[in-house]
Amino acid sequence: MNNLPPTLSVVIPLLNEEEVLSQTYTELKQNLDALGESYEMVFVDDGSTDRSRAILTELSGRDSTVRVVALSRNFGHEMATTAGLHHAHGRAVIVMDADLQDPPELIGEFLAKWREGYEVVYGVRLRRESESMLKKATSYLFYRLMARIADIKFPPDTGDFRLMDRRVLDVYRQLNEDPRFFRGLISWIGFRQVGVGFIRRPRYGGITKYRYSKLLKLALDTITAFSTLPSLI
Numbered sequence: 001m002n003n004l005p006p007t008l009s010v011v012i013p014l015l016n017e018e019e020v021l022s023q024t025y026t027e028l029k030q031n032l033d034a035l036g037e038s039y040e041m042v043f044v045d046d047g048s049t050d051r052s053r054a055i056l057t058e059l060s061g062r063d064s065t066v067r068v069v070a071l072s073r074n075f076g077h078e079m080a081t082t083a084g085l086h087h088a089h090g091r092a093v094i095v096m097d098a099d100l101q102d103p104p105e106l107i108g109e110f111l112a113k114w115r116e117g118y119e120v121v122y123g124v125r126l127r128r129e130s131e132s133m134l135k136k137a138t139s140y141l142f143y144r145l146m147a148r149i150a151d152i153k154f155p156p157d158t159g160d161f162r163l164m165d166r167r168v169l170d171v172y173r174q175l176n177e178d179p180r181f182f183r184g185l186i187s188w189i190g191f192r193q194v195g196v197g198f199i200r201r202p203r204y205g206g207i208t209k210y211r212y213s214k215l216l217k218l219a220l221d222t223i224t225a226f227s228t229l230p231s232l233i
Helices: 021-035 052-062 077-086 104-115 133-149 166-172 182-189 212-226
Strands: 008-014 039-045 066-070 092-095 120-128 158-165 193-200
Touching: 008 021, 008 077, 008 104, 021 039, 021 052, 021 104, 039 052, 039 077, 052 066, 077 092, 077 182, 092 104, 092 166, 104 120, 104 158, 104 193, 120 182, 158 166, 158 182, 166 182
Parallel strands: 008 039, 008 092, 039 066, 120 193
Antiparallel strands: 092 158, 120 158
């Protein structure tokens, strides 16, 4: 029996994604198989109330590369991401959304940069298909504000879609920050980082689970955690 860790873990946090999960699995597996590397897919069900968990159970029953982390309730996207990272065994670990807005075909480019020596490879959204003007405007303002007040540099136009070397993940897992902001903490950790541009797709199906109230709370938590302003007030 081969007990070596896989080359790659892909962590996919999700909530009520029954409309897209089968397609996400199919596209992800096709792209991972084409790379010729050992891998695992770690799906984190963040307390779904639809058929997401049943679909994941069926997938894991017929495919040994599928692992399911089933949370006892809805803890939120950041905590679901952290839970998945604690269950990832790969030498490199990728975090991506379940709705196929993060294109699985970009994983090959991420791996190529990793093999060049980069320890964090993050996706840069060159264009955001189907996003509202309000969403685009608020995202633009958030990243420009953080560029002015944050202690660290946040790459603009990025999300959670990124690859991390095992060394980066080991450091991240030692952090105890609460609330957590995954992409901010990865920027803060350091290491050698590089961006790869891509066009973000429309959702394959279903609706976004990130309401504006959640986005506002995330923005406020991030400003508090990473800026110098609170210490000056």
